[in-house]
Amino acid sequence: MAAMTYRDALRQALDDAMKEDQSIVVMGEEVGRYGGAYGVTKDLIKTHGPERLIDTPISEPAIIGAAVGAAMTGLRPIAELMYIDFLGMTMDQLANQAAKIRYMFGGQIGVPMVLRTQGGTGRSAGAQHSQSLEGWVMHTPGLRLAMPATVQDAYHLLRQSLTKPDPVVFIEHKALYTRKEEVDLTSEPLPWGKAAVRREGGDLVIVTYSRQVIYALEAAQKLAAKGIEATVIDLRTLNPLDFDTVRQHVERVGKAMVVSEGVMTSGVAAELAARISEECFDFLEQPVVRVAGEDIPISVSQELESGSVPSTSLIAEVAEKMLS
Amino acid sequence: MAAMTYRDALRQALDDAMKEDQSIVVMGEEVGRYGGAYGVTKDLIKTHGPERLIDTPISEPAIIGAAVGAAMTGLRPIAELMYIDFLGMTMDQLANQAAKIRYMFGGQIGVPMVLRTQGGTGRSAGAQHSQSLEGWVMHTPGLRLAMPATVQDAYHLLRQSLTKPDPVVFIEHKALYTRKEEVDLTSEPLPWGKAAVRREGGDLVIVTYSRQVIYALEAAQKLAAKGIEATVIDLRTLNPLDFDTVRQHVERVGKAMVVSEGVMTSGVAAELAARISEECFDFLEQPVVRVAGEDIPISVSQELESGSVPSTSLIAEVAEKMLS
Amino acid sequence: MNLKPNTNLSSLYRTMRRIRTFEERVGELFIRGQSAGSMLHLSIGEESSAAGVCAVMKPQDTFTTHHRGHGIFLARGADPKRMMAEIGGKETGYCHGKGGSMHIADMALGHLGANAIVGGGIPAVVGAGLSSKRLKQDSVSVAFFGDGAMQQGILYESMNMAALWDLPVLFVCINNQYGMGTRIDQATRNTAFDQRAKAFGLNGTVVNGLDVEEVQAAARWLMDEARNGKPGFLSVEVYRFFGHARMDKSPYRDEAEELEGRKKDPVLFARNKLIETGLETEPALDETDRTIAAEMDATIDFTVESKAPQLNTMFRDVYAVGEPEPEPVRTRIDRVLAREDV
Amino acid sequence: MNLKPNTNLSSLYRTMRRIRTFEERVGELFIRGQSAGSMLHLSIGEESSAAGVCAVMKPQDTFTTHHRGHGIFLARGADPKRMMAEIGGKETGYCHGKGGSMHIADMALGHLGANAIVGGGIPAVVGAGLSSKRLKQDSVSVAFFGDGAMQQGILYESMNMAALWDLPVLFVCINNQYGMGTRIDQATRNTAFDQRAKAFGLNGTVVNGLDVEEVQAAARWLMDEARNGKPGFLSVEVYRFFGHARMDKSPYRDEAEELEGRKKDPVLFARNKLIETGLETEPALDETDRTIAAEMDATIDFTVESKAPQLNTMFRDVYAVGEPEPEPVRTRIDRVLAREDV
Ligand SMILES: Cc1ncc(C[n+]2csc(CCOP(=O)(O)OP(=O)(O)O)c2C)c(N)n1
Ligand SMILES: Cc1ncc(C[n+]2csc(CCOP(=O)(O)OP(=O)(O)O)c2C)c(N)n1
Ligand SMILES: [Mg+2]
């Protein structure tokens, strides 16, 4: 066990995977010499060279498109989008090409690429650099979707993503990079596609992912001090989605909250709430509550920014209301 | 009252609106001389001239971006995307620019544009020309979203869209263009943002929009022959969403089905099911059932295509199961 | 640049004739109501671009095409039966009826896929070029697209990357003068497309598509250069003989123009050249044409006799075999409604 | 093209000095922890592009900028206090704290908005050009962007449309040699950017940004042409004096290069020229600088004293006033949980 940051765990995963699999290349803006806008690929160019850490021009559609072509011809590319907010330029290459190629071509070939990016609020980066757009991805058949909350998962989910036969969108959270945890990277990882029960309690089940797992755990601790015991489920991957674990706990407890930083309407929070509501209908004592991003853009003002997405205090406040 | 097709009603709406409001221009691929890939703008160039029916190069991102700039400087552009499947190239201009400009700039200015497009299955057009991507739009704050099912609404919702101060995504259904109905275009239209109860029955509420309204009504008729009476709600606009109407009927009836042609996971069907489940919790006798597109791409084979989205028979079959 | 032809015109003629006849049969399939939909884009009039470029490709080379890609794939050596069956949406087709005319692909022949998104297949060749360079595949990857795609930004992003990274990539614009109903001069101010390629640091040239040997010569030069790391761009000037797709009667252009345009017939030109130069006799060519006609007739029968794919195959191939699969809507609904059993 | 300067260098100097001093204060605001975040991109070293181009714009003209747009907006006549307050995310800012440094806009001055998406603001000028032409506004719309955006496809789509439709549009690339840590020759093979514009049918030229009068002269020519329907492209060659944003110490370039690059100082160059040509004296310029310094100092005080926006303002301006509004999450949850009252 050693203390490590989320950023370093990601970097370690890239480094280890690239050593084991020579077909892996990283391509994106500033991934090489600069070491990544958030430092995730720092110095990797020294070990693996500029042929494998490929600095690209600022051409997001072509970055993703080139990764698709590379993945079809023998490489295992990691295409980096500096911010998930740039997804809008690339959804054609991602959703019409990467996601559909295996299907359209009758199973002849797959697109084993990873799209690494980061999202979320926390840096006063404004409306075009703070979004949580995983909802668009989850709504696109053919794309796997991983969103690590913990340092351990940052490492293992990225390693696992790099073994998958289909395109994986891997979304980091910009506010987690400096988070430090004790980790043992040599331990047996949880299987891909399996949710983690981060905490168990009999009063309420909180289903979430990415940074909101941290908030939910903090909230659960606050709640525990008031005698409320929450189960916190970290989904880890949204596609595949481990609904069995969710079902099991919701059926046991009877009360569920879903938390997502993405805007509430028609996104991940909606899917999770719909799914629990339909599959655990007879076990629910009250409606599933959605705690999610407001249906508004993100402001640059720190006050408005943090006020517009779920937080430890909002989760705790809502949980108390649910149990009062 | 006169019989008219959906296509002609749209055309009439454009024609009437352009006569009344000289600031309206239509810009898109083949909208002028060709008259639109599906004939909606046929001959409008003869009345309104090539300065107002602007044939563009095949440059979707710039078409939407140019419409944004035009809308900010005095025109009221209608940007046409020939297929909603091309949305992926334009989501940056749509979601990062059009949708957020009023907000980011503190309310100084809006983007009164309409993005007209068409979606859905029905023409063996394959994976990249048959999608229902309204889920991405509904998940984007700042965008209004209208999806007419009837000929009357094709006319009135388009007219109303052309008076709105904010960007409206207006999605037609490719399989409805040739549909004919008796309409009276001079009649008072339903208010913008109001759902229409197309049929009332006490056994089940079906909440849907666009072509699935037609299917739901056909299914309801089949069901009526078996003694099952369904209410069919046509949402007409997904943003704003008239949940009050939905609530009222679901609370009365206690059983709800939502139908969407978009893929099931994390899309419009999820939102509607989540919303009904949370807001009508105490009135639901059974889970809200989602009938939606399979979580797969669309095949060109007609059998696989029609088999992968909701149909009259699937709606009826599920309704019977719900009531058995 | 050496434009001296150095190939077998007979074989180029044969390739072009096969394309033309195949496309005629596609039209027939549609008329017989056996095609999957009406989005069928015929490459009649453009045969020289497919034949000329594919003739200089090596077995290890790869390519992507646009929506009007039947000819290119045939020139590359496709089985016309499996192509036609795919166009009919049948299970015997290249993609088992999932792709159709606009999404044919075949890894065995390096066909990385046709595309229904104008410009959508272009950046993939940059990636294939990267693979080639890094994995030493000695292959060139060729993107075929129409003049309409000259106005898609992703083309320039792709060209820029190919030039920056010295990739073995060739961009081929089949300039048939039209994007649907829009004549190329209605889509852009400057149609000297080679200037654009050169501005991004690529080799670039424009060639008249009437003479397939000229196309081939230009393609050979560019392909050789590309294989050595200098990417290129080729624009082949042809004329789209018929409407954009099967339903389009081309009301936006007049008959005089069409008649004039159809004079630019690369198949006829090659035929006449073969006869004039004494390389072939008219009867021999007639015999060639008859053999091809028979071969292509058979593609229709094959398609008509093939079955539609089984309904449950629709859940296959979304993800790789053995990976978690999508759950069918009916299964989900049945479970949700069967709750009384819990 | 007439490059003979025909303007008031003193006023250009003043504009450039104001920009430089303002940007220095932005750095200070950040150090004092009063800026909204660290995504602050200073235009020090690039003042000539803003001053030179804006000097030939007319009141009715419009423009968009990239993320490094403070200088352009100042040159256009912005109120530095409201700018600084916006950079601080305060309610007194141009956008009431919703936009920040990368999303400043002001309709009164024709500023259609800064953009945090590289290339994102470019196509809007095509639309503004359309409005101008159709509504006879006699305005030119100018897109300002960095050399990084030269590799964004949307630029070429926009150029193509502007040329095709003869729009009053000017594209201005501020080539500061870097996109973050990537030197321009690491992003493209051919940096003679005017070739690209010409290939799409626009006027195009590259100008050395050291001398603001040269920039202005080139801009005047292009602007005049644009107003008459021939769109243009101008690349101004400058050097980014400091890091990409406030946190970037530029480890990817060495000090020698930086020192050399900073010699290309348009503010200093103009100052020397004013003195050498006898248009201004050194003491007079010192006085000018002091006045500007005082003006810019005040922007910091204004910002520090301004309030953060009220939390409930976050629900405003998603849609127009009077239109259906977004429902706050708490309201929704309260209603859902208050069901026993129903
Ligand atoms: C991104 C995109 N935009 C528009 C279309 C609709 N469309 C299909 S083919 C076509 C014309 C293409 O012209 P060109 O590239 O010259 O190819 P051609 O059909 O002439 O072979 C258009 C506009 C599309 N399929 N994809
Ligand atoms: C679409 C997009 N891609 C990447 C970024 C991240 N990014 C912000 S600024 C920048 C460099 C831009 O360089 P340039 O256009 O030359 O402008 P400069 O910063 O030099 O003024 C990058 C890569 C972004 N904001 N938007
Ligand atoms: Mg064409």
Ligand SMILES: [Mg+2]
């Ligand atoms: Mg730069």
